[in-house]
Amino acid sequence: MNKELDAIALSIRSLSIDAIEKANSGHPGLPLGAAELAAVLYGKLLRHNPQNPQWVDRDRFILSAGHGSMLLYSILHLSGYDLSLDDIRSFRQVGSRCPGHPEYGMTPGVEATTGPLGQGIATAVGMAVAESMLAARFNTADYTIVDHYTYALVGEGCLMEGVSSEASSLAGTLKLGKLIVYYDQNKITIDGSTDIAFTEDIAKRYESYGWQVLHGSMYSYSDIETLTEQAKKDPRPSLIMLDSVIGKGAPAVEGTAAAHGAPLGKEKLAQAKEHLGLNPAEQFFVAPEAYAYFADRKKGFEKQEADWNTRFAAWSAAHPALRKEWDGFFEGGGIDRKVLDGVADPVFKVGEQIATRAASKTALNVFAKAFPNLVGGSADLQGPNAVALQDVRTYTADSRDGRYIHFGIREFAMAAITNGIQLHGGFRAFCATFAVFSDYLRPALRLAALMKIPSIYVLTHDSIFVGEDGPTHQPVEVLASLRAIPNVLVLRPADAEETAVAWRMALEQKDRPTCLLLSRQNLPVLQKADPDWKTLMKNSGAYIIRNTEGSPDVTVLATGSEVSMACEAAGLAAPQQVRVVSVPSKELLDTASDTYRKQLAGDASHRSIVAEAGVKQGWEGWVLDPRMDIVSIDRFGESGPAKKVAEHLGFTAEALAARICGKCGDV
Structure with missing residues (x-):
């Protein structure tokens, strides 16, 4: 031998x-x-x-x-x-x-x-x-x-x-x-x-x-x-x-x-x-x-596999319900699309104040109930990330049937382990941490994108509205840096309803990872101007959330928590006619048809303003004057109550309204 x-x-x-x-x-x-x-x-x-x-x-x-x-x-x-x-x-x-x-x-x-x-x-x-x-x-x-x-x-x-x-x-x-x-x-x-x-x-x-x-x-x-x-x-x-x-x-x-x-x-x-x-x-x-x-x-x-196939066939005959579940586990990416299409999104009331991380927990558990192979956990942030799975056991050395994993404070390993679970087959895997700590897990996210696997990364506390934790925890550059990685779907929902759709989009992916950027602070559930907004969000990454009676004077493109700020600013900017576009996915919008992009933001002569609580990088091509028409945060934040930090940085509806009306300098 x-x-x-x-x-x-x-x-x-x-x-x-x-x-x-x-x-x-x-x-x-x-x-x-x-x-x-x-x-x-x-x-x-x-x-x-x-x-x-x-x-x-x-x-x-x-x-x-x-x-x-x-x-x-x-x-x-x-x-x-x-x-x-x-x-x-x-x-x-x-x-x-x-x-x-x-x-x-x-x-x-x-x-x-x-x-x-x-x-x-x-x-x-x-x-x-x-x-x-x-x-x-x-x-x-x-x-x-x-x-x-x-x-x-x-x-x-x-x-x-x-x-x-x-x-x-x-x-x-x-x-x-x-x-x-x-x-x-x-x-x-x-x-x-x-x-x-x-x-x-x-x-x-x-x-x-x-x-x-x-x-x-x-x-x-x-x-x-x-x-x-x-x-x-x-x-x-x-x-x-x-x-x-x-x-x-x-x-x-x-x-x-x-x-x-x-x-x-x-x-x-x-x-x-x-x-x-x-x-x-x-x-x-x-x-x-x-x-x-x-x-x-x-x-x-070949005999090793043939023997297993014989045993598997006998097991299937003896346990048809388990076999049916097995087949669902091994659908593409671990998600049976027919089952997913049959799951109703959670319902939220317009005007209800709810953080998108809290809405994410509601949506996650709706989908986790439908998909017993949806597994994951967080880096010692189960509560702050709002990713606890209800009515399931924790995965431990003594309970292998658990579905929630306590990864400990190990963001990089957490993300790589999540990739390993996804690669193995049979599961859809997610993990969670604060958005600012995506820097710790970025190499694993990059490999997920390169491998074309649909791992899900839940990243909460997504902006300066983290507040008192200060600039060390306020991820002003994170959105741009995540968007820079090829083949990553980055979703920053504006409210609870968008968050549920974002989770659905994440689960629909088969060949790319998804990052969900979620708010710590409460946000209002917004009235949507376009009745087909869910389809438009999924297919094109953006839709008109607040429209005007006639042609708009200005269009504001906003993401996440800034969408509600933009809607409020639009009211304050009267008599200016202001259209507000919610952009949960900038990458999808960037690749949308020219016709749809013009439908949202007008032609090259139309004034558009971008509002996002992060650096302006990547938005320059959407406005006529990047210096004046991108409301961004191109510096580190400050420690203090969230509202006070926003006021200090000029990131309020009033400041945005003034920008719309052309009555202020740089924010």
């Missing part, structure tokens, strides 16, 4: 160094140093079927150290995934199925986009959470249909990044025993030995998190197999620390930082091939024994 595994490891090294050399770009150190782990993991340990990478009960493997992507591409090719040698030859080229770092949805067998270090292990935590939730809901006394492990490979860089600490701490608290992480302990980073910046005792650190910590050699198949089996027997998550040599097999660079992030170069490549027993003149060599081994294993891989 070791002979075949050696052939696989050799082939991984061969394919990796040649692909990196051909691309003149890449990271050979990890593929050379961890080839044995990939060989035994995919060859013997992983429960998977390369012919069906989406098999629901497969084990998941996350390459958290995503820079070593050629390790993953090589073993996916060798083990029979739909990844050809030609794909590998085009490593790091435009349009390649082997991009520089693993990208979800681009390469069969890649479970998550990784590369930003630390996010992979955090995403793996989310996948382990999802597995345990599914198992608790669908496994029965007579059949076990959810029973798989989540594996990850990390390096020193992953463990230095703070997100790995956040996520690992929570994983230990939750006792995620089906999470197994291999640590490629080569003690080298780009700048040299890890001793220059990283001297902590990793074993003690993870033991303190509540993990089982095991030790072995990267180059002992028996170590890897034995330790993995030992990990499976422990109710805690496991860190398997494997001593390794970066760049192993390339004598000129092995054990040094030079192996990390650059092609070997012609001479060192030839030297490495000679050392490995390869022909320096032959490129992209694969040992025949490697192909033969996986050809023999193909039937075994």
